[in-house]
Amino acid sequence: MRAAIFRNGEIVVDALPEPEPSAGQVVVKTLACGICGSDLHARKHAHRMVELARHFPGRKPMDLARDVVFGHEFCCEILDYGPGTPRRLKPGTLVCSLPALLTPEGPKAIGYSNDNIGGYAERMLLSEALLLEVPNGLAAEHAALTEPLAVGVHAVAKANVRGDEVPLVIGCGPVGLAVIAALKIKGLHPIVAADYSPARRALAEKLGADIVVDPARTQAFATWAEHAAMSREQQAARPAMQAWLPALKPALIFECVGIPGLIQQVFEGAPRDARIVVVGVCMETDRAEPMLGIMKELNVQYVLGYTPEEFAHSLGLIAEGEVDAASMVTATVGIEGVAGAFADLANPERHTKIIVEPWR
Incomplete structure (x- = not known):
């Protein structure tokens, strides 16, 4: 053969x-x-x-x-x-x-x-x-996308979504697109997505991103902050000791690029208490400043693959037309x-x- x-x-x-x-x-x-x-x-x-x-x-x-x-x-x-x-x-x-x-x-x-x-x-x-x-007469070339979609489904599952977060997806290649699709299914909005490629930004919108950002023109974290502003009621409900912090909803950041320097950029741009999910696979030695993570009390979750249940669920999502x-x-x-x-x-x-x- x-x-x-x-x-x-x-x-x-x-x-x-x-x-x-x-x-x-x-x-x-x-x-x-x-x-x-x-x-x-x-x-x-x-x-x-x-x-x-x-x-x-x-x-x-x-x-x-x-x-x-x-x-x-x-x-x-x-x-x-x-x-x-x-x-x-x-x-x-x-x-x-x-x-x-x-x-x-x-x-x-x-x-x-x-x-x-x-x-x-x-x-x-x-x-x-x-x-x-493969159910519902789904075409083979579309069923083959079960595996990459499952990666996104798993990443969102590992993020332990509470429902009050505003997500930022950095990188809209296949992995980032899968994360966006999984966030949409989870009902989390607005979804902010950033990529240098116009074609990939268009795909991100098609798969569920509410706001897309070209990092060459606009700082992704600044755009995220615009859409993560708390309402007056949410600001008033904060504990007194938090009044000096920026009035922003919780940040849920997905790093979906996987090249050296990206995690450091996320550490620099992320707001305090952000949860960061590293989905992109960086094959080279990288460096980041731990003190940034300490001072901001960042939570970093690395993810890999999926469970058998998430894989089967992803096939069903594609076959049912939900993705x-x-x-x-x-x-x-x-x-x-x-x-x-x-x-x-x-x-x-x-x-x-x-x-x-x-x-x-």
Whole structure:
């Protein structure tokens, strides 16, 4: 079978052996797989990923001397089952799954592994126990966005929303857009979103942002403060010792960029007692001034991934039309187009989410 393979630091197209399912596993045809920002980071910072993986006992790092097939945002069609598998879904059924294989040694990642082929291949293996049937005739390229939406749903869940906050989303790439969609579903308004790209700001509005900011022209925290001003009644209800503080509603800030310097910028711009959720994945060593966090009593929450329940919920949100996932898809490519798509995604005006269709 054909696959787009990460080999010697580049994405190349080559043939791989057909996957052979073990007990509990399913052979699937990959219908659609999104290119994630983490894949772009992995191509550029693979050695850093390997280095950091050593801090987690039991996690097998990638061997960069061997082939890796990326791809963890996928929708597939069931082809066949391994021995001793219940076969609860018929061949031909469209499914999504957490990007993991269940093994006797525990769950193993799909997509950043030498052993478990990801979605940039014509066929792959999944664990039957993790399969979710795609409902409502949802198109495969839209079902494949379950995984990135689940990241946003999880980030908002970890933020412990009370309902009185005014959120600020910094960065409107796929992760930031997923956070905006999840905030809208949560009913939290107004949602302020900031991005340098006009195209991404337009998408942010489409997915639920109430106010969008171009940081090249307007300071994002200043715009946030304008829309977070307390009413006179709220000001009057504050304890006397808080009267000297700016009369602002609680800040809930989502950092969805993941480049060095962003957390420091948030520390500098955030108001006192802000809750900061770090969703963007920075692959490089970064620095921030702890004293800013101390003096402002900032609360910082790092997040990763999602729970199985959040993943299933996200698929339902897309299938029910509660999230306009289709608006995020800006192109589709076959296996031969993956390397070019990695380059194209560097320009936010051209693309937000490119879907790989290995069967093309």
